[in-house]
Amino acid sequence: RQFGERWKVEVEGREPVELESVSNSPRVFVIHGLFSEEEADFLVTRALERTGVNALKQSGVGFKTTGERDFMQTRTSASAFDTESPEALTLIKRSFEVLRIPYDYDQADGLQILRYQPGEAYINHTDWFELGADGFVHNFDPATPDGSNRWATVFFYLLTPPDGGQTVFPRAAIEEGMRNGEFVSLGDDAAARDAALGEARKFFNGTTAWEYNLVDLCYSSLAVKPVRLGAALFYHQDPVTARLQPEADHGACPSLGGTKWGANLWIWNRARHLTLDKGSTKQVVATFKSRHAEPLVLEFSMDGGTSWSFFATIQPGQSHSAYTYAGHLWRLATERDRRTVRDWTVPAEANNPVVESLTGDERTKPSDEL
Numbered sequence: 001r002q003f004g005e006r007w008k009v010e011v012e013g014r015e016p017v018e019l020e021s022v023s024n025s026p027r028v029f030v031i032h033g034l035f036s037e038e039e040a041d042f043l044v045t046r047a048l049e050r051t052g053v054n055a056l057k058q059s060g061v062g063f064k065t066t067g068e069r070d071f072m073q074t075r076t077s078a079s080a081f082d083t084e085s086p087e088a089l090t091l092i093k094r095s096f097e098v099l100r101i102p103y104d105y106d107q108a109d110g111l112q113i114l115r116y117q118p119g120e121a122y123i124n125h126t127d128w129f130e131l132g133a134d135g136f137v138h139n140f141d142p143a144t145p146d147g148s149n150r151w152a153t154v155f156f157y158l159l160t161p162p163d164g165g166q167t168v169f170p171r172a173a174i175e176e177g178m179r180n181g182e183f184v185s186l187g188d189d190a191a192a193r194d195a196a197l198g199e200a201r202k203f204f205n206g207t208t209a210w211e212y213n214l215v216d217l218c219y220s221s222l223a224v225k226p227v228r229l230g231a232a233l234f235y236h237q238d239p240v241t242a243r244l245q246p247e248a249d250h251g252a253c254p255s256l257g258g259t260k261w262g263a264n265l266w267i268w269n270r271a272r273h274l275t276l277d278k279g280s281t282k283q284v285v286a287t288f289k290s291r292h293a294e295p296l297v298l299e300f301s302m303d304g305g306t307s308w309s310f311f312a313t314i315q316p317g318q319s320h321s322a323y324t325y326a327g328h329l330w331r332l333a334t335e336r337d338r339r340t341v342r343d344w345t346v347p348a349e350a351n352n353p354v355v356e357s358l359t360g361d362e363r364t365k366p367s368d369e370l
Contacts, residue, residue, distance in 0.1 A: 003175065017034050018031070026235060028169060028222075028233070029233040034094065040156070043263055047113040056078050056080040057078060058076075083110035092265060095265055096267070107268045108266065108267055110306065110307070111265055114263065115260070116161075116259065118258060119254055121252050122252035124214065125251065126249050127250075151237050151269040153233070156262055158263060161259060164256040164257060165226040167224045168221050168223040169248075170221045170250075170251070171247040182225070182227060193216070193220055199256050200215040214253060215254055237269060284346055286350070287355065290316055290332070292334070292357050292359065294316065296334060296335060298312045298314055298320055300330050329345050330345075341358055342357045
């Protein structure tokens with residue numbers, strides 16, 4: 001298709017959405033009509049109202065099975081995952097439909113709601129995981145028969161600032177036929193670049209900050225503009241070889257004139273590395289027992305430990321049972337400060353197990369020694 005060309009994609013229960021071709025290397029599209037103003041407002045309001053472990057907090061990078069995340073000074077936004085509200089699940093399923101792949105929750109990381117206040121940004125990066133990332137025993141190479149990694153990203157522009165806030169693709173090829181427009185910038189407007197750098201120089205107190213250099217990239221490279229109720233779709237794997245593509249490098253440009261709200265959805269080429277025994281339908285009754293002298297909370301995660309949802313409070317010496325399935329992730333944590341004292345993934349051959357909280361040195365032992 002020609003760059004800038006739009007075509008309709010039928011989705012269930014609403015008017016057809018439109019895809020607009022932006023780039024071929026990497027493959028980038030704008031999605032028009034993917035979500036409504038009411039859905040956008042709901043996601044922002046819900047993120048602001050959430051408390052406790054699922055509250056809006058500084059955005060992290062990567063994730064571990066404990067739910068911990070690393071933090072970088074080059075990602076300054078705040079975020080909160082929504083993995084269970086009907087509205088979030090509807091948008092996730094609708095995105096799968098637009099991408100023309102069957103919906104499978106194991107192939108999505110959940111919907112990450114993001115807030116970028118004035119000056120906040122995320123330096124250019126790739127969304128996919130390097131081979132051997134974070135010590136996981138998992139094949140992250142999608143070019144092999146059993147490998148899986150992030151395949152595509154859908155970014156929803158929920159509320160947008162008057163200036164800045166683009167999604168920039170510094171390695172994207174500017175090809176013949178591509179044009180500037182309401183939703184796309186080719187980075188060839190010298191006057192806009194000079195004006196933005198002038199604002200950035202004042203905002204970041206000089207020209208040495210990484211945010212200043214990112215502004216330079218944002219106004220000299222291909223970028224998708226943050227138009228309210230628009231969405232960007234971009235792919236991380238070669239459509240023929242499944243090779244992970246460094247050219248899918250992208251960044252969240254600083255919001256210089258106001259606050260930007262968005263949402264990320266990462267979709268994998270097959271089941272994510274934190275899902276086990278995909279497709280198991282054997283129901284398990286797991287009993288969680290507290291060996292602590294203080295109340296514990298039992299929580300479960302639907303996004304591999306990135307966020308946790310409350311299930312029950314367990315008093316000292318007491319137990320609580322739950323129906324679950326292979327691959328589900330649970331944890332016991334202190335009620336007072338949500339400190340994890342046991343995390344547990346339901347194994348494939350679980351037979352109504354008893355899972356006890358761990359105390360002292362037990363938490364540092366390998367699981368096969370417990």
